[in-house]
Structures are given as C-alpha cells and as structure tokens.
Amino acid sequence: MIDTWLRRTRRRHPHVLDALLVLATFIVTAGTTTVDRLGNHIEPNPAALVLAVVASLAMLGHRRHPCVVYVVALACSLALCFVATQLNAGLVAPVIASLYFLAVRTDRTTARAATAVAAVLVTLATIINEPDASISVKIGVVAWILLPGAFGDSVRNRRAHLAAIEERAERAERTREEEARRRVADERIRIARDLHDVVAHHIALANAQAGIAVHLLDRHPAQAREMLSHLTDATGSALRELKATVGLLRRADDPLAPLEPAPGLERLPDLIGAFERAGLPVRLTVEGEPQPLSPGVDLTAYRILQESLTNVAKHAAGTAADVTLAFSGSRVLLTVANDRPAPAAAPAVAAAGGGFGLIGMRERASAVGGRLTADRRPGGGFLVSAELPLRTAAREEHP
Numbered sequence: 001m002i003d004t005w006l007r008r009t010r011r012r013h014p015h016v017l018d019a020l021l022v023l024a025t026f027i028v029t030a031g032t033t034t035v036d037r038l039g040n041h042i043e044p045n046p047a048a049l050v051l052a053v054v055a056s057l058a059m060l061g062h063r064r065h066p067c068v069v070y071v072v073a074l075a076c077s078l079a080l081c082f083v084a085t086q087l088n089a090g091l092v093a094p095v096i097a098s099l100y101f102l103a104v105r106t107d108r109t110t111a112r113a114a115t116a117v118a119a120v121l122v123t124l125a126t127i128i129n130e131p132d133a134s135i136s137v138k139i140g141v142v143a144w145i146l147l148p149g150a151f152g153d154s155v156r157n158r159r160a161h162l163a164a165i166e167e168r169a170e171r172a173e174r175t176r177e178e179e180a181r182r183r184v185a186d187e188r189i190r191i192a193r194d195l196h197d198v199v200a201h202h203i204a205l206a207n208a209q210a211g212i213a214v215h216l217l218d219r220h221p222a223q224a225r226e227m228l229s230h231l232t233d234a235t236g237s238a239l240r241e242l243k244a245t246v247g248l249l250r251r252a253d254d255p256l257a258p259l260e261p262a263p264g265l266e267r268l269p270d271l272i273g274a275f276e277r278a279g280l281p282v283r284l285t286v287e288g289e290p291q292p293l294s295p296g297v298d299l300t301a302y303r304i305l306q307e308s309l310t311n312v313a314k315h316a317a318g319t320a321a322d323v324t325l326a327f328s329g330s331r332v333l334l335t336v337a338n339d340r341p342a343p344a345a346a347p348a349v350a351a352a353g354g355g356f357g358l359i360g361m362r363e364r365a366s367a368v369g370g371r372l373t374a375d376r377r378p379g380g381g382f383l384v385s386a387e388l389p390l391r392t393a394a395r396e397e398h399p
C-alpha cells in the first residue's frame with residue numbers, strides 16, 4: 001500500500017518527493033556531524049556540512065543515474081567517517097538511500113555487488129578512524145548498509161510482479177477486443193453473403209423476365225403480360241427476403257423482427273419454378289434416400305443452389321440447368337450443371353464481371369464442414385459441385 005501511494009505521489013508530484021528526500025538526507029547526515037562523542041551539540045564542521053550538502057543533492061539523480069548517485073554518496077560518507085567527531089549510522093545515510101534506489105532501479109547482481117563494496121569500505125573506514133569503537137557500533141553501521149539492498153530488491157520484485165499482472169490484463173483485454181472485432185467481421189460477412197444471395201437471385205430473375213417481356217411485347221402481348229406478372233412476383237419475393245434478412249439486425253426483443261424461418265430445400269420446387277418462368281429450364285434429379293438436414297446445412301444447400309442457378313440465368317442464357325441431389329451416408333452432394341449456351345439465345349442478363357458469388361458459396365460450404373468446387377466442363381458449360389454433411393457436427397476431413 002505504501003509503495004502504491006509513493007508511486008501515485010511520485011507520478012503526480014515528483015519534484016516534491018525529490019525535495020523531501022534531499023532535505024531528509026541532509027538533516028540526518030548534517031545533524032550527526034554536530035554531535036560529539038558525549039552527545040553534546042557542537043559547532044558544525046564546514047567540511048562535514050559541505051559533504052552532507054553534496055551527498056544530499058546527489059539524490060536528485062536517483063531516477064536516471066542511480067549508479068552515479070551511489071558513487072558520490074559512498075565517497076561523501078567515507079569522507080564523513082574521517083571528518084565527523086563520532087561514528088554513527090547517520091553518517092552513511094546517503095549510502096543507505098543510494099543503495100535502496102540502486103536495488104530498485106538496477107538488477108540484483110549490481111545491487112549486491114554495490115552493497116558488498118559499501119559494507120567493506122565503510123567497515124575499513126570505521127576501523128581506521130575509530131579503532132577503539134565498540135563492536136556493536138560497527139556492526140550497527142554495517143547492518144544499516146545491508147538493509148536497503150534487501151528492502152529495495154523486495155520492492156523491485158513486487159513492482160515487476162504488478163507490472164506482469166497489468167501486462168497480462170492488458171493482453172487479455174486486447175484479446176477480447178480482437179475476438180469481438182472478429183465476430184463482428186464474421187457477422188458482417190454472413191449478412192453480406194445473405195444479401196448478395198437474395199439480391200443477385202431476384203434481380204437476375206427480374207431482369208431476365210423483363211428482357212423476355214420486352215422481346216415478346218410486340219408479337220405475343222399476352223405472354224408478355226404473363227411474364228410481367230411473374231416479374232411482379234419476383235420483385236415482391238425479393239422485398240420480403242430482404243426484409244427478413246435486414247430484420248436480423250434488429251434487437252431480439254424488437255416486435256418488428258421477422259419470425260419467418262430460413263429457407264431450405266423444401267422450397268426448392270418454388271425456386272425451380274421461378275427460374276422456369278424466367279426462361280431457364282431446370283431438370284431436378286434426386287439420388288438415394290432423401291435425409292433431413294440440420295437448419296444451417298439446409299440453408300447453405302438452398303443458397304448454393306440459388307446462387308448457381310442465378311449464375312446460369314445470368315451467364316448462360318438459352319441453355320438448361322441440371323440439378324442433382326445425391327444422398328449418401330452422412331453427406332449430400334449437390335451439383336448444378338449447364339451446357340454451352342446457344343449462339344442465338346433469348347434475351348437475358350448480360351454476363352457480369354467477376355463478383356463474390358463463388359467466394360460466398362465456398363465460404364458457406366466451408367462454414368458447415370463441406371467443400372465446393374466450380375469449374376468449366378470439358379465439353380462446354382459450367383459445373384458447380386458441393387459436398388455437405390447432413391449435420392454440421394458430422395464434419396469429415398478431406399484431402
């Protein structure tokens with residue numbers, strides 16, 4: 001607690017503490033030189049006062065130059081042992097203070113070496129100057145020299161321990177902040193992926209239906225009107241799905257939050273029907289015994305099929321799409337293939353530049369423990385293949 005108070009005071013009022021340190025060192029050191037062997041006050045020795053002033057002022061550099069402060073204090077204290085009228089622990093007060101700061105601000109080896117040197121030199125000085133002094137007095141002076149090194153070493157260890165605790169706490173806080181940022185980024189990617197799937201699918205259908213309606217408007221107005229009605233249905237569905245997706249950003253207790261479940265393979269017939277009305281024939285093949293999928297996998301499978309068919313409608317107008325669902329064991333294989341588009345195809349959406357559709361499909365498949373491949377077919381056309389687990393927990397390693 002004292003060390004914490006000192007650190008706080010030193011941080012707020014460093015010059016005040018330095019002034020008090022210099023004053024206390026001078027009072028103790030100079031006061032000892034004004035007392036004779038019998039304890040009577042005598043006239044101060046000018047040389048002793050000068051040495052006391054120099055040793056005390058040297059304390060001002062204890063933060064930046066503790067070794068220099070130690071050398072000056074030791075030299076002054078040794079000189080005071082020969083100038084003062086009696087041997088007393090007060091004569092080595094500057095050495096005691098400098099050894100404490102040396103132990104706090106340097107390593108243990110340096111502090112112990114400095115303490116040993118000071119103890120030996122002060123002992124020799126007392127023996128030379130006071131050969132008839134009692135053993136208890138000499139031992140007392142040496143004991144005072146040994147004490148600050150041990151106390152300073154303890155303070156340094158405690159400060160290092162507190163610094164390590166603070167560093168671990170800061171590192172843990174940074175880790176929590178990084179984890180929070182990562183989760184936010186993941187959530188943004190997920191929402192962006194959903195928005196891309198919804199917008200790309202419905203806008204592609206709407207554009208294709210509008211193009212076909214314009215193509216049929218002059219020669220087949222009835223069919224054009226029917227196509228425009230499908231266009232209305234497509235845009236309405238797009239608005240509903242956008243509302244549902246954006247509604248995920250609302251608070252959980254928001255009464256306006258959507259309650260509609262996420263789409264899955266049970267809506268595959270509606271999806272195929274929407275593309276067929278837009279002029280894209282779709283052939284569906286189911287192999288094996290259909291198995292229920294977990295909600296995350298079900299949504300992933302639906303979005304992959306939706307994005308794949310959207311790409312066919314956008315970039316391969318005038319061809320048909322083959323959709324295959326193959327259930328085998330604990331996994332399901334989804335494939336969407338199309339042939340080379342005919343040279344004179346019906347109006348459709350122009351091929352767009354590189355986007356995020358394939359990236360999003362791969363991310364979705366990987367998120368549930370599956371994998372997705374997409375490449376051109378040898379005979380022309382394109383093939384998207386996704387292998388997904390029936391349950392997100394049933395992930396398997398793939399080479």
